[in-house]
Amino acid sequence: MNDSLIIAGRVFHSRLLMGTGKFASPQQMKEAMEASGAEIVTVALRRVELENPQDSILSIIDPGKYLLLPNTSGARDAGEAVRLARLARAAGCEPWVKLEVTPDPHHLLPDPVETLKAAETLVKEGFVVLPYMPADPVLAKRLEEVGTAAVMPLGSPIGSKQGLRTRDLLEIIIEGANVPVVVDAGLGAPSHAAEAMEVGADAVLVNTAIAVAGDPQAMAEAFKKGVAAGRQAFLAGIGRPQRMAEASSPLTGFLR
């Protein structure tokens, strides 16, 4: 079965994206990346020295194996995010960017207005833009309209590991989306990732739950399986929960 994730024309076999923050060591991060099967990994531009070939994070990400997706984490407004994205491209990164505009440095909740503004500018400049966003169906459509390559609504506050607290809104976003929907932030367990895939998300992004697990490598593998199971169930067709019982051998079946 060919079930690939396609973003901006590029084909990926894994539907698990991984973040690289919060790990106890670059080595642990590397092992977790390998175990996760991820092909897209995000890196905070503020954490790395792009011009330094010995940078502790960049030096261990094999560009042949992973698409390095720089993110603009720390940007307070559209201007800052745009500047950072340009800087990454100028330093030789591919023109892909995970757009994060999070004026509040504690809960890192995305600013919808500034995110939309920045997305519009970056798309015009030729970037492939993947915006981190609140789970707002209208905003998802607005971002799609300005040309983002995907939308990345949050499942619950970042790092909170609370799972799909925004499930009802995510379902509306997924139903209406013409671009891949990547559920980002708040997924604390493989079951959360599976749930996101079951409701029809195209992919998920996980960081904290893997990075601060007792065994990050094992947790990365568990997420890989959760994502695969959820996707398989989605493709197999999940019956919706119903209020009334439905007999598998109906009594009036003979009338049909």
Place this chain on the structure above:
Amino acid sequence: MEFYHELQKYPWDEVEAWIESRTASHVETAVGTQPMQLENFLSLLSPAAEPFLEEMAQCSHRLTEQRFGKVINLFAPLYLSNVCTNRCAYCGFNADNPVARLTLTPEQVETEAKFIHEMGFRHLLLVSGDSPHIVTMEYLHAVLEKLRPLFASISIEIFPLDGGAYCKLIEHGVDGLTVFQETYHEDRYRDFHLSGKKRDFRWRLGTPERGGDAGFRRLGMGALLGLCNWRVEGFFLGLHARYLLRTFWKSHVSISFPRLRPAAGAYVPPSPVSDANMVQLLTALRLFLPDAGMVLSTRESPVFRDHLVPLGVTSMSAGSRTEPGGYAHDSDAEPQFEVADERPPRVVAEMIRSKGYDTVWKDWDPAFLHYSKAG
């Protein structure tokens, strides 16, 4: 509303009496409560909480790991000048002390900075005594010109300035402001600060607010531990930090724990703070403010610092020299305080990694600020 008015709602003696009246059952309720109200915070600061240090430490560890990850940020201080017009009873820079005074030229600052950069640091804290006639805005601009290419983040810990001056410093590439209140006890404050501009309690207290208004991305604060009852000091520190977090919601707020330690020939702190007290203060603040950064300097001993790594600390200095010119120059200038942890940054980083934490040397980018050429 200015924080000064908030402060006045809580008379020192009443807070002290309230803390003393807490019992074990108050503490038990408080430890697991999130979000935490002021009342519970007071319980965690009380003598009744002392038997619960392990529980508090476990909670603090979990919360910190969830919010900040398994990482410790590293930074280094660079002392520009030890010339000072203040007479602070506890400080090596006290104007009355007949010691060698030195203000680095911008060229000397650059040499020091290159040395610090070579050690791996990308976050720098500029420190100076209170000497606005020497450390002028022009001087600071000249210094920043030299430093900007070398560091991802530059913070200042110098004498309080007005909002306009802070705006200018931000334009020149400073992203963080640190100022310690020393003590929140307004009357005792005047006993410790005998003369100079620093005697003005309210001017100093309002400094983080002027900095927040100006747009600093990081606000650092702290009380000098040892001057007054640390439990009450801790309460006001938490209250102040919460005020700053709520008012300047786009800025990081971090708390430092400068502790005066009894030492031969040095200033004898009137209210000494033990290691256990420090742990109680740090973990209580973490439980009250899960998002605040916690900073530990080289004032503390290697053994104590090593043990504090998993308890809620998010940021540490290492290899610090607290006299101007101390890194790359043969300096005889008086240090601000005696460094207790003299290990080179490389060794401190190794220790941090051995505890299961990654060391973060860069967690900011100058491109965020508007002066960036990339824009």
